[in-house]
Amino acid sequence: MISVRAPATTANVGPGFDCAAVALDLWNELEVTEGGERPEPDHLGVRAFSLLAAPEGLSFRFGEAIPRARGLGSSAAVIALGLVAACRVAGRDADPEELLALGLPLEGHPDNLAACLAGGVCLTWEGRIARVADAVPAVPIAVVPDAQVETAVARSALPETVPHADAVFTAGRAAVLGAALASGDPELFAAALDDRLHEPYRAAGAPHLAELRADPPAGALGVTISGSGPTVIVWARESVAPACRAELEARIPHAMVLALAVAGRGAAA
Numbered sequence: 001m002i003s004v005r006a007p008a009t010t011a012n013v014g015p016g017f018d019c020a021a022v023a024l025d026l027w028n029e030l031e032v033t034e035g036g037e038r039p040e041p042d043h044l045g046v047r048a049f050s051l052l053a054a055p056e057g058l059s060f061r062f063g064e065a066i067p068r069a070r071g072l073g074s075s076a077a078v079i080a081l082g083l084v085a086a087c088r089v090a091g092r093d094a095d096p097e098e099l100l101a102l103g104l105p106l107e108g109h110p111d112n113l114a115a116c117l118a119g120g121v122c123l124t125w126e127g128r129i130a131r132v133a134d135a136v137p138a139v140p141i142a143v144v145p146d147a148q149v150e151t152a153v154a155r156s157a158l159p160e161t162v163p164h165a166d167a168v169f170t171a172g173r174a175a176v177l178g179a180a181l182a183s184g185d186p187e188l189f190a191a192a193l194d195d196r197l198h199e200p201y202r203a204a205g206a207p208h209l210a211e212l213r214a215d216p217p218a219g220a221l222g223v224t225i226s227g228s229g230p231t232v233i234v235w236a237r238e239s240v241a242p243a244c245r246a247e248l249e250a251r252i253p254h255a256m257v258l259a260l261a262v263a264g265r266g267a268a269a
Contacts, residue, residue: 002032002088006080006267007119008066008260009073010140010226010233011111014193015173019123020181021073021115022136023263028074029063030081032089044075044106048082051102053089067256069148071206071227076112079103080267083117088269096266097129108151112227119266121181132178135262137186138221138235141245143212144256145230149205154228157201166196186221186237193222193235205229208252217247 006028011021030045036059039046045062049055062081066074083103087094096117100110104127107113114124121133173192180188203209206229213223219240226233236244236259245259 002030002085002269004030004032004081004085004088004267004269006030006077006084006116007073007263007265009076009112009115010071010142010224010231011073011109011115012195012198012225012227014177014199014222014224015170015195015197016111016123016177017170017195017198018109018111019125020121020174020177021111021124022121022140023115023119023266024072024140024142025261025263026066026072026258027263028066028077028081030085031061031063032085033059033061035059045078045082048079048103048106049086049089050082052083052086052092058089067144067231069150070144071149071225071229071231072142072144073112073116073227075151076103076107076116077267079106079113080116084267084269094268097127100124100129101127115266117266119263121262123178123181132182133184134264135184136235137180137184137189139238139241139244140260140262141234141236141241141248142226142256142258142260143208143232143234143248143252144258145207146254147205147207147230149229151228154202154205157205158198159201162197170195170197189235190221193224195224199225202229206232208232208255217244217251219244 008026177192
């Protein structure tokens with residue numbers, strides 16, 4: 001039997017659209033055993049597995065703790081599970097950049113999959129992955145609504161062009177974000193979290209974004225949409241994270257509130 005785990009992720013991270021993501025300590029799992037029922041060929045994880053090894057004669061059991069279609073990288077985790085499990089079967093190393101290239105046609109967007117494969121805090125571009133830090137200078141608290149948002153629908157809300165001023169604003173914040181993640185400076189991180197490239201156009205699908213930005217919990221450094229939403233991440237100072245989580249649970253009782261650590265490793269058997 002082969003057992004594999006893959007972490008959730010929060011991608012885009014404010015101005016880090018399609019390039020910045022953080023692996024989170026919330027895991028999907030896969031067990032691959034010999035025999036059993038014929039695998040479902042259209043399952044995303046089985047399709048990923050098939051890129052490296054034949055699934056015939058094997059049984060796949062997926063365990064899903066990551067909420068689906070909530071902006072926490074559930075599809076990237078399923079793809080990573082299939083890829084890493086296939087590497088074990090094929091007797092090859094699970095190199096994150098090689099697996100990113102293989103899995104990207106299934107996932108469509110590199111940031112979630114890169115962080116899921118490499119763990120920690122990652123930047124990705126043109127098929128490359130830079131793991132820039134093992135942690136974030138804040139505690140990510142996920143506010144997860146009941147509603148679901150499909151990535152394709154969220155991306156369809158993005159305009160073809162944006163005003164030059166908004167592009168300049170976001171490019172500047174993205175540069176600050178990279179410095180904040182690499183240095184672990186919470187004040188830089190707080191200054192980096194505003195975005196004008198994608199979040200304003202996706203705000204309608206993230207029902208708690210405007211509310212929490214207008215009136216953030218005490219000790220919050222900032223609030224970002226997680227992936228395509230509807231989940232938002234409240235980035236809290238570590239010293240007050242428990243109180244911040246309690247305040248969010250009291251204010252938004254119908255949402256799931258998860259205080260999550262950064263996952264120190266990516267998908268692995």
